[in-house]
Amino acid sequence: MKHQHHVEKPAKKEKMDHSKMAHSKTKHGSNPTMGHEGHNHAMMIADFKKRFYVVLALTFPIMLLSEMIQQFIGVEWQFTGSSYILFALSSIVFFYGGWPFLKGLVDEVKAKNPGMMFLIGFAITVAYVYSVAVVFGLQGMDFFWELSTLILIMLLGHWIEMKSIAGASKELELLVQLMPVDAHMVMPDMMHDVKTDTLKENDIILVKPGEKVAADGVVLEGESYLNESMLTGESKPVQKGKGDNVIAGAINGNGSIKVTVSHAAKDSYLSQVIKLVDDAQKSKSKTQLLADKAARWLTLIALVSGIGTFLYWYLTGQSLAFAMERMVTVIVICCPHALGLAVPLVVAKSTALSAKNGLLIKNRTAFENSRKITTIVFDKTGTLTVGKFEVSKVVSLQKELLENEILRLASALEQKSEHPIATGILQKVKELSLPIPATENFNAITGKGVEATVEGKKILVVSPGYLKENNIPIPDSFEVNDTETVVFVLINNALAGFIALSDEIRPESAEAIKTLKQNNIKSILLTGDNDKVAKSVSETLGMDSFMAQVLPHQKLEKIKELQGKGEFVAMTGDGVNDAPALAIADVGIAVGSGSDIAAETAGIILVNSNPKDVVNLILFGKATYRKMMQNLVWATGYNVIALPLAAGVLYNQGVLLSPAAGAVLMTVSTIVVAINASMLKVKS
Structure with a gap:
């Protein structure tokens, strides 16, 4: 029987650092860093959009003035000085349209970390310098129309990509917007509207019907149903009366309630969730590091292949223009664009989606490892049972x-x-x-x-x-x-x-255990209760086995025993007396922590103590990993096929990719990765 309830809670191993979360809010009541980042992102999207349209307008006259295009459509519009007009228009495209890439090239060189921007910047610079040399006397044909279409498609690709990233982080922004800006503070003689971030512990606020709760607290007066679905994933409105806890951001039903504030806005459950999601999106797991490593290698391969292609064609008697064109195409097509996005887009999407469904990820590696789980150890009280004795x-x-x-x-x-x-x-x-x-x-x-x-x-x-x-x-x-x-x-x-x-068994428990069985995952009951109770609950739910009369300090040993048998173990517990077991388990899942989301040692926290959420977590972990792998396979596979074509392997068979076609392929590859990431969903 788990009866260690009078022992004080151990000190938290890690506390969320709220000092970094500034008090002020943007117009949505978000924390300012989020608002600032979101604002910057929106400005960058607008910038790429503007550059794209300017380059699009200039690309038409550039193409009409290009000798190769004129030959293709059977006209001759050459006139005195036409090459200089072409040079002037292309220079605007290169310096204005290509500016983000040229700046990126310089930044990456300074950081001694050449990557995607370096490759694009290098390719357009080579094309531009060569074409300028042709205008001023070098024998050959200029590259201006290819350069213009290449920059145009690159700008379009980046614009689409940034909109995809903004979409993936949209769920986080929605969480940020949940916090209302104002609160109705109850004074002894009057009601006074104040900014949410000025609320302190023990202040009393009134929440009117249909409004959002402005701060975490306890109901002092009144009764109502609250919709907490955006915070916990629990779709049914929850009845709240005197003495019940309420969470900031929850939407009030048709009753008025007075709430005693528990703590300042910066320490609210919602603020902690936002911080947690933001941190998790920025953190890197093994899969992300693998993708980063692959992108670095691809950058190196792009440069070596590009220079190798140039030397091969030039030394085998092709013109300088042809050799240059092949080099530019190889470098463009080899940009590790899709690869650089393959994992981050899925990470951003999965972390925010999880938070909306009551699954809070503190440790990305633990989340990705959830796909390997072979055995789940359930702490009985409050997880498989209602926890209400x-x-x-x-x-x-x-x-x-x-x-x-x-x-x-x-x-x-x-x-x-x-x-x-x-x-x-x-x-x-x-x-x-x-x-x-x-x-x-x-x-x-x-x-x-x-x-x-x-x-x-x-x-x-x-x-x-x-x-x-x-x-x-x-x-x-x-x-x-x-x-x-x-x-x-x-x-x-x-x-x-x-x-x-x-203690009543939860109605969802049997279904959760059944789903685990279908996924070949063993379920074991761990409890301090006697053998009779443990056996009865275990058999009723159809679990694989049970461990009864286990004291809190013995839980750790039981997890080690299972690991010794080669099992990949997930432990679900309440995060207080289960802390050592949660820490030693391959995946530690703290359940029912409510607003105490900084559970010491767990990598993942489930807001509701619902066993179905544990199943959802594992299935979502598998789905997330699948998406990452699909994106990585697509991003690298595309390069394996496109690179030889760009280098001119099938030149003698009449197959040759232009730099613009290479850019189109690269953009399509990026869009496929972005769309695939956006299709990620939590099944419930």
Whole structure:
């Protein structure tokens, strides 16, 4: 039985750094860094769009003035100075349209990290310099129309790509926009509208029907249904009344509620989620590092192949213009554009989508590793069961002692605990309107229960394991069913009675276990409860096995045992007394952490304690990894086929790619990767 509920929570291993999250908000109430980044991104999209249209307008006269195009359409529009007009128009295209790429080239050279911009900048510079030389006397044909169409398509590709990135991060922006800008603060004599980010702990705010909750807090007055779906993925509105917790960003139904603010906006659950999603999108997993490495190699291959192609054709007797054209085409087609986007787009999309569905990713590698899970260890209470214990039986073992007296004394010890068993006992005491006495010399017996002095008597509320260890015989009259959890009450070391509580199995649990089975993933129940309860729950749900009477510190050993058998283990726990087990598991999943999303050691946090979310997480992890692999295969496979064609391998068969065709192929490749990433969905 998990009864370590009186022990203080261990210190968090990692706290979210809220100091970095500035207090001020943009017009949507977002944190300013997000707003600033979003604004910059929008400006860059607008810049590429403007450059694209200017280059498009100039490309038409450039093509009409180009000798090769004139030959192709059978006209001759050459006139004195036409080559200089062509040079002037192309120079505008090169310096204005090509500016983002030229700037990128310089930046990458400075950073000693040549990449995509370096390749594009290098290719257009070679084409431009050669064409200018032709205008001023070098024998050959200029490249101006190819240069213009190449820059045009590159600008279009970048514009589309940036819009795709903006789309992938849109879910995060939507989360940011959930926080309302203003709040109705209740003053002693009046109501006063204030900025959300000025709210402090213990302020009282009014949330009117249809409005968003402005801060995390506790309902002080009123009743309403709240829609928390954008925060937790839970589609059904949740009923809230006095004493219930509410989350900032939730949408109020048709009742008015007054809320006591728990903490400032910067520490709200929503702010933490935004920070978490932002960090996860920026963090790199092994797949991302693999893609980065491949992109660096592709840059090197592009340069070597480009120069090699130039030398081959030039030294085998082709014209300088032909050799240059082949080099430019190879370098353009080899740009690791699609490869550079293959993983980041999927990362941005998956992380934000997860947050909207109540799956918060703290560690990208843990999320990607979820596809390898062979065994899931479920902590019983609150995950597979509702976690809401109700007193089903109170039995006195001493004739002169009433059942209510046993409950009253037990409640004195349980009043300081948040454990589900304690909550169940206190709920019963509240229903019976029994007064709760004070305690002295309170002490928690790790994993076994609690003890204290109440009204001069030594009272213990303990698990059956404690009785066994201390050789206290369990009376013959002791009888509970398989699903009940029992605590014994001792008065002055004499067994006084017991309280039986039952915890209902969640309706979603059986379906979740069935889906895991279909995916060849074993499910194991881990609980501090006795064998009878564990066996009953395990068999009811059709789980593979169970581990009963496991104390918190033994959970770690059980996970190690499974790993020793070659299993890839995921552990789901509440993130407090399960911290060591969550840390040692291959994938640690903290469940039911509610607004405490900085659960110590878990790589992934599930906002709801729903076992279906664990299944969704694994299936989504697999889907995300599949998308990454598809994108990587597409991005590299395209280069393997296109590069030889660009180099002129099939030149003798009459197949030759122009630089513009190469740019089109590269852009199409990028768009395919972006569309594929955008099709990622969380199945629920």
